Amino acid sequence: MKTKLFRGIDYENAAAGMGALGFWLFIAAIVLGGIWDSARKRETQQETLRRVIESGASVDQATVERILGSHSDPQSNARDLKVAATIVLYIAPGLAILGLCIWFINQQALLPIIGAATLMAFIGLGLRAAARIAEGTDQQDSSN
Structure with a gap:
C-alpha cells in the first residue's frame, strides 16, 4: 500500500524521483567540473605563453608546444x-x-x-x- 500522508503526495515515488534527480545532478556536476578545470588549465597555459612573449624571449614551435601541452x-x-x-x-x-x-x-x-x-x-x-x-x-x- 502506498503511503500518502500530506495532501495526497506519494512519498515513495517522490523519494525515488529525488534520488534520480540527485544522481543526474551529480553527473552534471562532474561533467561541468571537468569542463571548468580544463578551461582554467588552458587559460593558465595561455597566460604563461603571453608572459614569455612579453618578456622578449625568443619563442620557437617546440617552446609553444611545451607550454601549451599540445604535443601528446x-x-x-x-x-x-x-x-x-x-x-x-x-x-x-x-x-x-x-x-x-x-x-x-x-x-x-x-x-x-x-x-x-x-x-x-x-x-x-x-x-x-x-x-x-x-x-x-x-x-x-x-x-x-
Missing part, C-alpha cells in the same frame, strides 16, 4: 586506452556477480544486471581494440 605522446594514448579497457573488463564480471547476489532477493533483477555486465564487457573489448588501432597508427606515423 602517442604511446600514452594507447596506454591510457589499455588501462581503461582493463578497468572496464574487470567491472563486467563484478556486475555479473552482483546480479547473482541480487538474484537471491529478486529473480527479475538478474537479466538486466547481466545485460549491463555484457555491455561493459563489450565496451572493454572496444577499448582494447581502440588501443591496438592506436598502437598501429602510432607505429605507422613514426615510420613515415
Whole structure:
C-alpha cells in the first residue's frame, strides 16, 4: 500500500524521483567540473605563453608546444586506452556477480544486471581494440 500522508503526495515515488534527480545532478556536476578545470588549465597555459612573449624571449614551435601541452605522446594514448579497457573488463564480471547476489532477493533483477555486465564487457573489448588501432597508427606515423 502506498503511503500518502500530506495532501495526497506519494512519498515513495517522490523519494525515488529525488534520488534520480540527485544522481543526474551529480553527473552534471562532474561533467561541468571537468569542463571548468580544463578551461582554467588552458587559460593558465595561455597566460604563461603571453608572459614569455612579453618578456622578449625568443619563442620557437617546440617552446609553444611545451607550454601549451599540445604535443601528446602517442604511446600514452594507447596506454591510457589499455588501462581503461582493463578497468572496464574487470567491472563486467563484478556486475555479473552482483546480479547473482541480487538474484537471491529478486529473480527479475538478474537479466538486466547481466545485460549491463555484457555491455561493459563489450565496451572493454572496444577499448582494447581502440588501443591496438592506436598502437598501429602510432607505429605507422613514426615510420613515415
